[in-house]
Amino acid sequence: MSNTTTTHHRICPLCEACCGLEIKVQDHKVISIRGHEADVFSAGYICPKAVALKDLHEDPDRLRSPLIKRNGVHVAVTWDEAFAEIERRLLPIVAAHGRDAVGLVTGNPSAHKIGLLTYFPKLARALGTKNIFSASSVDQVPKQLASGLMFGTWLSIAIPDIARTDLLLVIGANPLASNGSMWTVPDFKGKAKALQARGGKLIVIDPRRTETAAVADAHHFIRPGADVFLLAAMVHTLFAENLVSLGAVKDWVTGVDEVRAAVAAFTPEAVAARCALDADTIRALARQLASTPRAAVYARIGTCTQEYGTLASWLVDVLNVLTGHLDAPGGAMFAKSATFAANTVGASGRGKGIATGRRHARVSGAPEVMGEFPINCIAEEIDTPGEGRMRALITLATNPVLSVPNGPRLAKALDSLDFMVSLDIYLNETTRHADVILPGPSPLEDLHFDVAFPQMSWRNHARYSPPVLPRAADQPEEWENPLRLAAIAQGRGAGVDVSALDDAQFAEEAQRSFGAHADAVIAATQGLHGPLRGLDVALRAGPYGDGFGQNPEGLNLVKLMAANPSGGIDLGELQPRIPESLRTPSGKVELAPPLLIADLPRALADLQGPAPDLVVIGRRDVRTNNSWMHNLPTLAKGPFRCTALVHPTDAARLGLTDGAMAHMENAQGRLEVQVQLSADMMPGVVSLPHGWGHDLPGAQLSVAAQRPGVNLNALLDEKLRDPLSGNAVLSGVGVRMWAVEVHARSPSAAQLSNC
Numbered sequence: 001m002s003n004t005t006t007t008h009h010r011i012c013p014l015c016e017a018c019c020g021l022e023i024k025v026q027d028h029k030v031i032s033i034r035g036h037e038a039d040v041f042s043a044g045y046i047c048p049k050a051v052a053l054k055d056l057h058e059d060p061d062r063l064r065s066p067l068i069k070r071n072g073v074h075v076a077v078t079w080d081e082a083f084a085e086i087e088r089r090l091l092p093i094v095a096a097h098g099r100d101a102v103g104l105v106t107g108n109p110s111a112h113k114i115g116l117l118t119y120f121p122k123l124a125r126a127l128g129t130k131n132i133f134s135a136s137s138v139d140q141v142p143k144q145l146a147s148g149l150m151f152g153t154w155l156s157i158a159i160p161d162i163a164r165t166d167l168l169l170v171i172g173a174n175p176l177a178s179n180g181s182m183w184t185v186p187d188f189k190g191k192a193k194a195l196q197a198r199g200g201k202l203i204v205i206d207p208r209r210t211e212t213a214a215v216a217d218a219h220h221f222i223r224p225g226a227d228v229f230l231l232a233a234m235v236h237t238l239f240a241e242n243l244v245s246l247g248a249v250k251d252w253v254t255g256v257d258e259v260r261a262a263v264a265a266f267t268p269e270a271v272a273a274r275c276a277l278d279a280d281t282i283r284a285l286a287r288q289l290a291s292t293p294r295a296a297v298y299a300r301i302g303t304c305t306q307e308y309g310t311l312a313s314w315l316v317d318v319l320n321v322l323t324g325h326l327d328a329p330g331g332a333m334f335a336k337s338a339t340f341a342a343n344t345v346g347a348s349g350r351g352k353g354i355a356t357g358r359r360h361a362r363v364s365g366a367p368e369v370m371g372e373f374p375i376n377c378i379a380e381e382i383d384t385p386g387e388g389r390m391r392a393l394i395t396l397a398t399n400p401v402l403s404v405p406n407g408p409r410l411a412k413a414l415d416s417l418d419f420m421v422s423l424d425i426y427l428n429e430t431t432r433h434a435d436v437i438l439p440g441p442s443p444l445e446d447l448h449f450d451v452a453f454p455q456m457s458w459r460n461h462a463r464y465s466p467p468v469l470p471r472a473a474d475q476p477e478e479w480e481n482p483l484r485l486a487a488i489a490q491g492r493g494a495g496v497d498v499s500a501l502d503d504a505q506f507a508e509e510a511q512r513s514f515g516a517h518a519d520a521v522i523a524a525t526q527g528l529h530g531p532l533r534g535l536d537v538a539l540r541a542g543p544y545g546d547g548f549g550q551n552p553e554g555l556n557l558v559k560l561m562a563a564n565p566s567g568g569i570d571l572g573e574l575q576p577r578i579p580e581s582l583r584t585p586s587g588k589v590e591l592a593p594p595l596l597i598a599d600l601p602r603a604l605a606d607l608q609g610p611a612p613d614l615v616v617i618g619r620r621d622v623r624t625n626n627s628w629m630h631n632l633p634t635l636a637k638g639p640f641r642c643t644a645l646v647h648p649t650d651a652a653r654l655g656l657t658d659g660a661m662a663h664m665e666n667a668q669g670r671l672e673v674q675v676q677l678s679a680d681m682m683p684g685v686v687s688l689p690h691g692w693g694h695d696l697p698g699a700q701l702s703v704a705a706q707r708p709g710v711n712l713n714a715l716l717d718e719k720l721r722d723p724l725s726g727n728a729v730l731s732g733v734g735v736r737m738w739a740v741e742v743h744a745r746s747p748s749a750a751q752l753s754n755c
Contacts, residue, residue, distance in 0.1 A: 003027075009036050009564050010465040011450065013112040013443045014049040015625045017042065017179035017186040018453050020567055021050055023444075023468055030054040030444070030468075038567035041461045045187035047179065048623050048635060053444060055632040057469070061700050062425050063439035064472065074427060074437065079474060082436050083484060083494040089419045089435065090488065093392045100362075103131040103390045105378060107398025109626060110134075113440070114449045114531040115479030116396055116423075119486075122505070123394075126486035130359050130368075131390055133375040138403060139301050141369055141725040142309030143182055148354035149593035150317055152583030153342040154370055155455045156334060158317055159183045160296035161574050162191045162458055164330035166200040167288065167295035171316070172227055172302020176212040177622045181300045184457040189215065191458070201292075203285070205230070205277075206302065207617055208645070208687055209680035221682040224617050224732030226275040227299065228308035228603050230282060231315035232266035233275075235259065237286035238322050240267075245290070247324025252579045255592030259318060262597050265604055274607055276682070290323045294330025302617070305730035308603050309722040314596050321591055326578070333574040334581050337454040338462040338545070338555055339538035343581045351583030356595075362388045364719070366726050374726030375404050376718040382413040392419040394485065397440075401429040402627045402693055405716030405728050406668065411696070423481055426628050432698035440478045444468040449535055462544070463568030464535075464560045479530045502529055510537075517548075524548050532557065544571060599724055612734030614650065616664070618712060619687045627691040630704035642709025643676035645687040646737070651677055654737050661740040664688070666733065668717055671710045672740060686737065688712045690730065 008023045020039025024032045033051050035044035056062065066082035067074040077085075093101055104124055110116040124132055136144070144154045151158070160168055162185060173181065175188040185191065192202050192215060204213040205220045205227075213219040222230060238244050239260045246253050268279035275282070289295050297319050303312040317332070325331030336344060357367035363380040366373055373381075378400065381390045393414070401407045401414070407429075414420060414433035422434035431437050440446070448465040471477075476484075480498045487496040506525075510518040524540070525533045536557035539545050546554030555569070563569045584590050623635040630636055644664060646656055656662050658677040663670055664686075673688060681687060693711030694704035713730075720729040 005031070008468045009039075009567070010444070010468055011448050011463055012046065012050045012053070013448055014053070014629070015047075015179060016181060016184050016453055017047065018184055018450050019046045019050055019186045020463065021046060021053075025468060028469055030057060036567055039463070040568045040570035041457070041459060041463060042186040045190065049625065049629065052629070052632040052634040055634050057442045057444045059631065061427075061631060061702055062442070063427065063437060066439065067427070067437040069435045079476065080494070082438060083488065085436055086421055086485065087488045087494040090392060090421070091491075093418055094489070097391055098388070099128040100130055100388050101391045102127055102129050103133065103378065103381065103393045104129060105133040105375065105393065105398055105400065106135070106396040107400075107403075107626075108135045109397035111452050112450070113397070113446070113478055114451055114535065115446070115477060116482065117451050118531050118534055119479040119482040120396065123482040123486045123489070126489040128489075131381060132372050133378055134372050135375065135398060135403065136370065137372065137374045137376070137726050138728055139305050139730070140182055141727045142304040142722055143300070143313040145310050145356070145369055145725045146314035146317065146596070149595065150314065150584075150590050151343070151581065152351050152353050154354060155341065155452065156343045156581060156583070157182055157456045158320060158326060158332035158334060159456055159458065160298045161330050161333045162195065163573060165195060165294050165296050166198070166330060167203070167292040168192070168195060168200070169203045169205070169285065169289060169295070169297045170212060170216070171205045171297065171299035173298060173300035174206070174210040174212045174620050175298075176215065177210070177620045180458075182456055183298060183300075184453040188212075207682040207685045208619065220277060220281060223274060223276045223611060223682075224302070224615050224685060225306045225308070226271070227303045227306070227312040228315065229266065229271035229607060230275045230277060231312055231319065232263045232600070232603070233268045233271045233282050234286040234289070235315060235318055235322065236263045236266045237268060237283050238290060238319075239263070241287070243287065243290040244322045245324040246321065247326070247328055248576060249321065249327050249578050249589060252582070252588045253321060253591055254586055254588045255590055256322075258592035258597060262592065262600050270607065274611070289319065294328070295323065295325050296320060296330070296332045301620070302731055304727060305618075306732055307720070307722055307729055309727045310724040311596060311599055311603060314593070318591060321589060326589070327576045329574075329576075334577045335455055335457045335574060336460050336543060336571070336577060338571065339454070339535065339542045340451050341455050343583055344543045349579040349582050350585070350587035353583065353585045362386070366721065369725055374721055374728070375400060376721060376726070376728050378404075379406065379410040379413040379718060383409070383416060391417060393417055394421045394423075395430060395434070396423045396482070399428050399430045399627050401696070402691055402711055402713065404718065405713050405720070405730070406718040407693070407711055407713050408669070409718065421485070426631070427698070427700040428628060429693070429696045429699050432696070438481050440481070441471050441475050442469070445471040445475070446478050447532065449531075459573055460571035461568055462539070462555060462560055462571060464557075464564055466561070466564065477530060499529060506533060520548065528557070595724060614684055614686065614735055614737065615732045616686050616688055616712070616715065616735045617731045618690045619645070621689060624689065624691065627694075628701065630692065630694060631701040633703055636703050636707070640674065640707055642674070642689055642692040642707070644673040644737075645676050645678040645681050647681040647683045647685070648677050648679060649683050650686070651675065655739045656737060657739070662737050663740060664715065664735050664737050666715055666735045669714045671712075671714060673710055686735070
């Protein structure tokens with residue numbers, strides 16, 4: 001045994017902040033994790049999740065070998081046995097019922113794994129199924145759809161230039177807890193304090209006085225689900241008071257007059273009651289935004305997880321455009337990623353844009369968005385009889401039984417499948433239904449490069465992390481498992497030579513992408529394989545790349561690897577990118593996409609509709625990102641977090657007391673929740689975090705099971721979606737509450753139907 005201590009620099013893979021870590025290891029054991037002070041992006045900041053990487057790596061519940069379910073019990077097997085079982089059982093289903101009989105679903109941990117993210121498409125193509133789902137339709141597709149329609153690509157997300165802004169208006173988001181969501185901004189609190197120190201203002205609009213609202217200069221409550229009305233009224237005010245100024249992008253915007261006409265009926269007076277914000281406040285917010293030279297609006301999960309999620313996401317960027325803050329320093333700007341960004345590839349300024357509805361779900365008819373159907377549709381596609389019914393499912397790093405509406409129905413549907421495969425590190429509430437489970441390596445045993453998040457980062461950068469610890473001898477690399485599944489789906493057999501297959505596919509891709517230069521690209525990447533080879537190509541061909549030798553000072557994999565100990569490569573602050581970043585058919589910012597303009601009358605018709613007496617919203621905690629984090633002792637310790645926050649006035653009228661149990665019920669179901677009184681809640685709104693409910697039989701999450709909490713999603717209707725994006729409605733759902741101790745008669749079915 002050696003006492004030698006080694007130091008490793010690693011990007012944290014546990015949330016969108018992507019903080020740089022300094023990890024010390026002795027005898028293959030982690031002895032400390034701290035922030036990497038020299039990291040060019042996070043500058044030493046970390047949150048408690050990063051420290052829990054040690055817990056995750058050492059967790060006895062984390063799977064180390066494949067499992068096959070035999071006689072209802074999961075037993076450990078070899079990798080060859082697992083893949084042979086998949087080949088034996090999956091191919092007959094496809095042969096008998098067609099490729100659409102197989103579904104494919106991936107969760108958000110895949111976004112942090114370059115192996116899964118870049119090899120998932122290979123599996124999807126090999127399967128040839130239209131039934132593809134992901135966690136994106138739980139909380140983010142509205143933002144991607146609106147951005148795609150306006151700017152031309154799914155990840156052209158306009159983010160606040162927080163380092164230079166003087167006014168940041170945050171709606172339905174809590175970046176102090178999340179460190180950004182679809183906005184990668186570690187140490188938001190420090191950056192917000194710097195904003196205020198230079199005389200700037202932070203304003204938060206949210207039904208809860210969140211951690212972010214607590215440090216803001218102003219906070220306004222808003223009724224859940226009313227964001228579209230507030231935003232439309234602010235846009236209306238800009239037009240009515242002649243405050244519209246397009247700024248630097250004035251020559252690159254089309255559709256201003258169409259927007260003016262579309263919001264004509266959304267006056268501040270018309271929306272005030274529905275928003276629970278007075279008309280004067282709405283006008284003042286619009287005026288302040290228009291009169292501040294460097295300002296930005298940022299909105300996230302609260303505005304996405306509602307019936308009008310796409311409209312709300314769109315109107316956020318409409319506000320940024322009409323106040324002259326789009327693509328301007330201190331406003332809402334576009335990152336320029338070193339790799340994999342569609343808005344840096346091909347001819348700049350004009351493109352095909354995006355398309356939706358190329359296919360429709362069999363049961364609900366929901367349109368495809370981003371190549372996927374809404375994740376809410378999985379259960380109905382399994383349990384609804386008829387031609388095309390899904391009979392097999394492959395899941396990658398996802399736990400939809402806890403994370404999507406009506407988990408009980410989904411759990412029952414999963415039990416009815418002919419076959420299920422899960423790629424996951426835990427036997428959780430979803431994978432307990434799987435016939436075969438293929439575990440990935442520990443994050444500390446895998447290389448790391450963020451594919452998506454540099455496209456939404458507060459500062460441009462490029463960072464790479466090699467593995468910290470060695471993998472077990474028989475543990476495949478992360479990317480090999482989806483590729484081997486793809487080979488099975490293509491009839492190449494479970495015993496395929498994965499390395500040779502990867503080489504052959506890379507040669508084909510090089511030929512398609514580089515034509516006559518393909519041989520030179522293949523030669524330049526000799527000795528690399530898997531995602532490392534793809535990363536080297538993406539770096540060299542990217543906007544900062546060496547062009548395979550044409551620009552010797554440019555980026556390549558060797559340079560990026562060499563920069564790891566020094567904290568990566570800083571590529572500078574955000575810069576104006578319009579029109580270069582646009583990929584729309586018009587070559588301009590398309591401010592009035594017909595799909596969105598046509599949906600506004602639906603919102604207008606709903607404006608005078610009745611609002612439930614009591615509604616529930618979710619919430620984010622800095623220690624929780626995914627459900628499996630409840631199984632890590634470092635994150636699970638401390639006060640119980642799965643509580644229902646209730647305003648004292650609501651508690652008094654409902655007979656609820658702090659710390660006591662209460663029923664929470666609507667037409668979907670009933671939960672027993674622990675009440676926590678909080679004056680931070682808007683009256684008429686209660687908050688319960690999602691991703692809990694670790695008391696289901698068959699799951700092996702021993703720490704999480706000690707304080708299982710309840711599953712909020714059991715009260716949510718899987719059929720309720722934003723019709724444009726298909727995103728689940730998780731916010732503003734009506735409920736009733738009463739104390740468990742009071743044995744009052746339960747509400748009637750008619751009463752529940754109004755919740």
